[in-house]
Amino acid sequence: MTCNHFEDSKINLSFNGLMVLYQIARILNTGGPLSNCMMEVLRALQDLASMNRGxxxxxxxxxxxxxxxxxxxIPDYLRQKGKYRLGEGITGQVAKTGQAVIISRLENEPAFLDRTGARKNLKLSDLAFLCVPIKISDKVIGVLxxxxxVLDQDVTLENELHFLEAVSNLISQVVEQRRRQTEQISALENENKELRQILENRGRPDQMIGNSNSMREVYRYIAQVAPSTTTVLIRGETGTGKxxxxxxxxxxxxxxxxPFIAVNCAALPESLLESELFGHEKGAFTGALSTRIGKFEAAQNGTLFLDEIGELSLSAQGRLLRAIQEKEFQRVGSMxxxxxxxxxxxxxxxxxxKDVQEKxxxxxxxxxxxxxxxxLPPLRERGADILLLSDHFVRKYSKLHMKQVERISTGAIELLSSYNWPGNIRELENVIERAVLVCEDNVIKGHDLPRILPQTNRIKSSIRKSGTFENLVASYEKELIIEALKDCKGNQTNAAKLLQTTKRVIQYKIDKYGIDYRKYRKSA
Structure with a gap:
């Protein structure tokens, strides 16, 4: 029953039904979380219509x-007990049949279960129970x-039931509207997620490795700007892959x-900078024995990459600005x-x-x-990308130097992850190449890494955490056993041989330290 139908019916109530419906409609139209709105509706039913425990x-x-x-x-701990199977109790029956129900005296109704226990200490002979379905397009989604x-034995409560059906109708309209909004928002979010994924995939270069959030954002930016001819400024620390x-x-x-022409502005001497960028004519200066094109001209119909542009002198910046503004230039010695x-x-x-402020x-x-x-984010902010890059460099330099290095040990990974990498990816690559060269077997271990990595700090940190010599020894022993199990694909006998001890000792230590040797067998 809609509000209009309720108004047309002119039914008699012990309260102003239209006024209450108006207040409920206002509550439902205020927005905000749906659960808060529903709680306020139930509050209005109690305060304005004497309908309790909604x-x-x-x-x-x-x-x-x-x-x-x-x-x-009803207290929250009692509310949580209110669970019904479809068709169970009055609430379950209304949900199953879609028909409203009035129980004029709760004490006479065995089907009333009161799962919440909210009426345990109340006089059921004075309580009536009204229950109506909440429907969307004739489909029951819930129950109110x-x-x-009720003190008068002759009261039928039919009018109250019609009123409650009108409230249910208002609730169902708002729920349907909210559900549609949620579906639209969800669809937009999914579409946005798909578009972001498409942009990431389009922008992800084959040579770049990394799945961190910051790198996925870089891939999206690459995909967005690449199709245009817009000037791009890439910023980041040395060695980040600009x-x-x-x-x-x-x-x-x-x-x-x-063509793609790369120029390191920091490496260009001031005296030759204009000639390098814009070229020169024969005889333009002493030593100009022939005409030579510059980097701008070499990059025609392509891309010119000016690395370390902040190192240009102010005079060179002026010539560069004119070329960018005018979309034209002159070779040195030419008009x-x-x-x-x-x-x-x-x-x-x-x-x-800061350089602009300081002129x-x-x-x-x-x-x-x-x-x-x-x-571009520094390597120290890229989390698990350090391991991805390390594995990539292990494969690269194992092949280059013809060595059979297969992986990096757990201890070495901890060292790599705890270092702050001021030289970023370039420094990591150098460290891994050195480790591949000095590695004596197929696993890079902590002692294969250069001393600049925080091995001392790691020991001090371990001492602070464990506190005793015995705990440090146990930690190192456990790491050795895990590495041996990895190398031997979970085989305890072979791990014992590798560590030059007995299988019985290895089994004892595995039980002592709670090592699951089977996962190394599976990973193989």
Missing amino acids: MISLLNASGDKLTVDVAYG SVDRV ELVARAIHQKSALREG ENIRLNVRLIAATNRNLE RFREDLFYRLNVFTIV
């Missing part, structure tokens, strides 16, 4: 069980129930068939303008904003470059 019970996804989801005037104190990102942008752009069709990507590890970098050039910025 409960809203909802069907589960499979439609065979009801659980009291919201209850007013209330108590009424040139790899620049190459990835080029390879995924419309200019990928053109002829050459038109540019070049995608510009710049990179720096400097704080350019070391031109503000106008900074704004020309800072159109689309990609910030």
